Amino acid sequence: MGGRWSQITWQGRKARAWLPDPIATDACALGVGVARRTERAAAAVRRADERLPGTWEPIARILLRTEGVASSNIEGLRAPIEAVAAAEVDGTAADATAASIADNLVVVTEAIRASHRTRLSVATLNRWHKRLMRHSDLPSPMVGRFRDAQGWIGGASPVDAMYVPPPPDRVDELMADLITFANRSNVDPVTHAAVLHAQFETIHPYGDGNGRLGRVLISWLLARRLRVALPPPISVLIARDPGGYLSGLYQFREGPLDAYVGWFADVVTRAGDASVVLGERIQALLADWDQRVGDLRADATARPLVRLLPEHPVINAAVAAKRLDTSERAARGALDALTERGIVAPIDVRAKGLGRPRSWWLARDLLDLVGDWAS
Secondary structure, eight states, X not given: OOEEEEEEEETTEEEEEEEEOOOTTOOOOOOHHHHHHHHHHHXXXXXXXXXXXXXXXXXXXXXXXXXXXXXXXXXXXXXXXXHHHHHHHOGGGSOHHHHHHHHHHHHHHHHHHHTTTOOOOHHHHHHHHHHHTTTSSSOGGGTTSOOSSOOOBSSSSTTSOSBOOOOGGGHHHHHHHHHHHHTOOXXXXXXXXXXXXXXXXXXXXXXXXXXXXXXXXXXXXHHHHHTOSOOOOHHHHHHTOHHHHHHHHHHHHHSOHHHHHHHHHHHHHHHHHHHHHHHHHHHHHHHHHHHHTTTSOTTOTHHHHHHHTTTOSEEEHHHHHHHHTSOHHHHHXXXXXXXXXXSOEEEXXXXXXXXXXXXXXXXXXXXXXXXXXXX
């Protein structure tokens, strides 16, 4: 998109920081070939959304979890998927890493739900950042607000860094420009998402969490502009091509826009096609589970519990009882019935606090299906 290097001083030493050009009114012009790739990408996103079944919420929860976990993995935040799922239910049942990944899922979900009714604002970004970073080591004055110090990526200082974003005194004006761009409707949706994400990463407005929040913006923009209920998990495909991702961000800053947008459009296309495959596999597994509980009475608690598992693949009796409006005793009986049929299995989830730990159950087939697909 363009910009320039600007000299800065860091602890008495000279360094260079990148100042991106404003994008609020940029035409984002592309060559014909790349424009067609963005059209194919938009069609893939819409096709994936159309293929969702009428009762799509269980599949949506799995796809959203996949996006949150993959986006965190890109930043080196890794935890067993069962620990992440448990953290979604009970923050005391997981370490800080698993809790942070669970928070990423919360922010992605909130962003998609808000996309059709809410324009982007600094307040919204700060709220998302505050939730995203609540289990991080980032100093509290830097949580939920733009950075007030020079940042850098790679290296020990801005002097030898791989990339140095704009000085902190330029962040407010650059983010105001980005917010204006985000709320436009006259750029094709896939190019819009690509440029919004890359410009956000170029500005690097926060002390930490920029990568994850920048990928949240992709989901928010695609859902908003393409009017879909559920954009595909883009981060899964980005995680498979980290070299292409970093190269794409460099091309965005200092090369032709076509190269980066073309790469991004191809990632979106593959993500849309892949999410259709995952959705079909999830539907097949849920159908198999329904058959396994077919011998139970029609009013057995285990029947509705099966449909709760995509949202809570790691679950305890208290959560099951609350969601199904029944007693914990009945919920434990339902979990035992699903255990006998091989749908869930007891696992050990260590609690951080004192007191008697709860018993937990895991839908291993479901988590393995998603893990194999996302790897």
